[in-house]
Amino acid sequence: MGSSPHVEFHGVSKTYDGQTMVVQDLDLCVNEGEFFTLLGPSGSGKTTCLMMLAGFEAPSSGEIRLSGRSVQHLPPRKRGIGVVFQNYALFPHMTVGRNLAFPLEVRGISAARRRERIRQALEVVRLDGFEHRRPGELSGGQQQRVAIARALVFNPTLVLMDEPLGALDRRLREEMQFEIRRMQQDLGVTVVYVTHDQQEAMAMSSRVAVFHRGHIQQVAAPETLYEEPEREFVASFIGDNNMLRGQVLTVERDHCDVATPDGIVRAFPVHHCRPGDPSVLAIRPERVSLTRPGVYTNEFEAVVEDILFIGDHLRLRLNLCGNPNFVVKIQNVIGHSAVLAGDRVRVGWSVMDCRALPDEEGAGSGVLTRPAAPLRSPPGDATGVSGTDRADVPPSTQAV
Amino acid sequence: MALSLAGARVRAAALTLPLVAFIGVTFLAPLGLMLARSVHEPLVADSLPDTLAVLENWDGVSLPGEDVFQALARELLTLHKQRSLGGVATRVNRLESGMRSAIVRTARQLRNADPGSWREAMIAAAPIWNEPKAWRALQRSGERYTLRHFLHALDLERDSEGNVVAQPPDQRIYLSLLGRTLMVSVVITVICLILGYPVAYLIANSPPSRSNLLLLLVLVPFWTSLLVRTTSWIVLLQNQGVINDLLVAVGLTTEESRIPMIYNMTGTLVAMTQILLPFMVLPLYAVMRTIAPSQMRAAAALGASFGQAFVRVYWPQTLPGIAAGSLLVFILSIGYYITPALVGGRTGQLISNLIAYHMQQSLNWGLAAALGAILLVCVALLFFLFNRLVGVERMRFT
Numbered sequence: 001m002g003s004s005p006h007v008e009f010h011g012v013s014k015t016y017d018g019q020t021m022v023v024q025d026l027d028l029c030v031n032e033g034e035f036f037t038l039l040g041p042s043g044s045g046k047t048t049c050l051m052m053l054a055g056f057e058a059p060s061s062g063e064i065r066l067s068g069r070s071v072q073h074l075p076p077r078k079r080g081i082g083v084v085f086q087n088y089a090l091f092p093h094m095t096v097g098r099n100l101a102f103p104l105e106v107r108g109i110s111a112a113r114r115r116e117r118i119r120q121a122l123e124v125v126r127l128d129g130f131e132h133r134r135p136g137e138l139s140g141g142q143q144q145r146v147a148i149a150r151a152l153v154f155n156p157t158l159v160l161m162d163e164p165l166g167a168l169d170r171r172l173r174e175e176m177q178f179e180i181r182r183m184q185q186d187l188g189v190t191v192v193y194v195t196h197d198q199q200e201a202m203a204m205s206s207r208v209a210v211f212h213r214g215h216i217q218q219v220a221a222p223e224t225l226y227e228e229p230e231r232e233f234v235a236s237f238i239g240d241n242n243m244l245r246g247q248v249l250t251v252e253r254d255h256c257d258v259a260t261p262d263g264i265v266r267a268f269p270v271h272h273c274r275p276g277d278p279s280v281l282a283i284r285p286e287r288v289s290l291t292r293p294g295v296y297t298n299e300f301e302a303v304v305e306d307i308l309f310i311g312d313h314l315r316l317r318l319n320l321c322g323n324p325n326f327v328v329k330i331q332n333v334i335g336h337s338a339v340l341a342g343d344r345v346r347v348g349w350s351v352m353d354c355r356a357l358p359d360e361e362g363a364g365s366g367v368l369t370r371p372a373a374p375l376r377s378p379p380g381d382a383t384g385v386s387g388t389d390r391a392d393v394p395p396s397t398q399a400v
Numbered sequence: 401m402a403l404s405l406a407g408a409r410v411r412a413a414a415l416t417l418p419l420v421a422f423i424g425v426t427f428l429a430p431l432g433l434m435l436a437r438s439v440h441e442p443l444v445a446d447s448l449p450d451t452l453a454v455l456e457n458w459d460g461v462s463l464p465g466e467d468v469f470q471a472l473a474r475e476l477l478t479l480h481k482q483r484s485l486g487g488v489a490t491r492v493n494r495l496e497s498g499m500r501s502a503i504v505r506t507a508r509q510l511r512n513a514d515p516g517s518w519r520e521a522m523i524a525a526a527p528i529w530n531e532p533k534a535w536r537a538l539q540r541s542g543e544r545y546t547l548r549h550f551l552h553a554l555d556l557e558r559d560s561e562g563n564v565v566a567q568p569p570d571q572r573i574y575l576s577l578l579g580r581t582l583m584v585s586v587v588i589t590v591i592c593l594i595l596g597y598p599v600a601y602l603i604a605n606s607p608p609s610r611s612n613l614l615l616l617l618v619l620v621p622f623w624t625s626l627l628v629r630t631t632s633w634i635v636l637l638q639n640q641g642v643i644n645d646l647l648v649a650v651g652l653t654t655e656e657s658r659i660p661m662i663y664n665m666t667g668t669l670v671a672m673t674q675i676l677l678p679f680m681v682l683p684l685y686a687v688m689r690t691i692a693p694s695q696m697r698a699a700a701a702l703g704a705s706f707g708q709a710f711v712r713v714y715w716p717q718t719l720p721g722i723a724a725g726s727l728l729v730f731i732l733s734i735g736y737y738i739t740p741a742l743v744g745g746r747t748g749q750l751i752s753n754l755i756a757y758h759m760q761q762s763l764n765w766g767l768a769a770a771l772g773a774i775l776l777v778c779v780a781l782l783f784f785l786f787n788r789l790v791g792v793e794r795m796r797f798t
Binding site: 083087 | 692694695697698699700701702703704705708712713716717
């Protein structure tokens with residue numbers, strides 16, 4: 001492992017029709033030995049980036065470098081990158097052994113060394129003894145492992161994975177997340193991983209780039225993305241956040257006051273802002289508490305619209321500060337379970353847990369947040385941000 | 401539960417009964433009857449029962465006795481009265497030329513006479529009755545069940561001792577024609593594969609809007625009448641046709657040396673290839689469509705050149721389509737009739753044209769049936785071989 005750049009994107013743009021930019025003016029740097037994830041909803045440009053890196057697509061402008069060398073004129077077969085495809089792309093007419101031998105044979109590696117490499121690769125993915133099976137005879141998880149083994153068998157230093165766990169069920173997916181992470185660390189390879197599943201990205205990555213409409217919103221370690229989102233999209237895409245829209249009233253050095261329909265909220269300004277700017281406030285449901293008066297800077301009273309019992313915690317839905325789906329997540333400890341739907345409660349949160357972000361989705365719309373995961377919006381209620389997002393993406397880019 | 405399921409299955413199967421009945425009446429039964437004709441020919445045996453019965457005792461070398469002449473004369477007169485002599489005469493004539501006129505003349509001359517010696521009267525009417533070969537032909541054509549049509553179809557015959565021998569060289573036509581038919585079918589199949597594979601590849605790997613258009617271009621001729629397409633080839637290829645005119649105009653040939661491209665084997669090959677091409681393209685396309693684009697990408701990412709990726713990854717996965725398309729084209733061309741009949745001229749005729757000739761012109765249905773049966777066996781044999789090598793269940797037709 002090192003920290004020198006392995007993959008670099010410099011001002012990379014991609015368009016298929018000359019009008020719609022699938023990826024726009026992208027800068028990116030992946031260091032050696034990193035597990036780097038491109039995270040975003042479908043159509044956000046992440047897969048296009050991966051395909052450009054692998055060499056199947058050419059950037060419309062900009063430059064991609066591998067270990068400092070431009071790969072503009074390098075065809076895919078000369079890039080020496082291991083690629084794990086979405087549906088594995090195993091060769092169905094070859095046995096597992098032949099599949100793994102393929103990259104070695106085209107490189108002219110001797111039969112004896114091929115056997116040794118194949119044995120090692122199958123050992124890494126824990127499929128020893130499967131050489132003579134055909135892909136069709138394997139389970140989804142086993143096919144996945146074969147695909148990974150095939151991408152590793154010729155010892156690439158960079159491995160690309162395009163939603164490799166998308167076709168697996170949840171349990172297998174979680175198991176494979178650990179496996180892939182372990183293999184990556186054992187072998188010390190650089191992995192660029194594409195997924196739309198933020199939990200997967202958080203669990204596996206050393207760093208994550210969040211994609212939205214062909215732009216990178218933020219590049220950071222998973223903890224940073226969760227604790228310190230810098231853009232509205234990141235705040236709504238990663239984990240649950242209550243979003244409140246308002247207008248900046250005053251700005252101090254370490255806080256700002258934002259006017260919302262239910263009153264003034266004091267928040268932490270992430271970026272420089274001025275009075276009068278539209279702003280969106282992001283507050284994590286678990287950072288909001290039921291409280292007595294006078295404990296928090298931000299305190300509001302609201303009626304509990306709905307209550308959801310999850311087990312270890314409860315989710316209360318409030319209509320607060322212009323957000324009809326304001327969620328409060330409270331631990332299931334004695335006393336709290338006494339809250340009932342229709343009760344009037346007092347909730348509060350601290351300034352540092354309330355991040356004021358520039359309003360990028362446009363102020364004034366009634367529904368402002370991605371609904372907290374298990375909490376279903378009542379019928380007829382509008383859906384969350386991520387749903388409307390996708391409708392904005394031009395159809396031509398959605399398939400990418 | 402199991403009972404109701406079985407009931408549902410029976411009901412579902414019952415829905416196919418009209419089709420089964422239709423196929424039985426319009427296809428299987430005529431086919432069976434036609435094939436039976438290749439070995440079963442009862443007309444002579446039914447018409448001349450007495451003659452054949454007394455001929456049983458004949459030694460086959462000397463001239464038969466008066467009783468045989470008498471029996472034959474009586475039966476010929478009866479047949480002549482019933483106006484059914486022609487069919488018998490034709491069938492005997494197939495075994496010994498000259499017998500047709502001999503039989504007809506004999507029957508006509510014996511009509512009014514009631515001679516003391518039938519033998520002398522008949523030999524006077526047609527001297528051929530004096531030769532044992534006439535009687536042998538009569539005897540053999542009286543066999544109710546016979547293999548001679550099959551022998552004939554394979555350019556064989558029985559000599560006077562009853563041994564199977566080759567026909568005289570100038571009469572051997574069927575085996576060489578069968579060989580030519582198989583050869584032409586192989587050539588057409590290979591040309592269709594060479595022409596159709598890239599087309600199918602292009603269609604399967606184009607974006608939907610373009611692939612639909614291309615598919616339409618393949619299907620429109622497929623939907624167009626066979627006869628129209630064949631005659632348009634005549635327009636294009638004939639000596640005073642479009643292509644020759646063009647070649648002359650450009651100066652590639654002269655007015656005197658126009659290239660004969662039709663009414664010969666070239667015409668048959670060109671027209672049949674064009675007509676059968678969709679049967680190759682469609683199964684190929686059906687298979688190629690199921691091969692994900694990521695297969696070639698994966699091969700490229702693993703370090704393979706396009707050639708390596710094609711030979712080792714793409715081509716093997718299209719084998720079921722190649723097999724299906726080739727089998728379809730081959731079997732269709734082996735029995736192709738209308739196109740070679742129209743554009744084949746003398747040298748471009750195939751075995752099916754000869755079958756049609758025997759059905760319609762020479763009226764030797766037994767031989768036509770035998771030739772058809774041999775063709776059927778060829779196809780069945782190929783299909784069996786093919787199933788052994790490739791496996792029919794692995795094929796993809798659509």
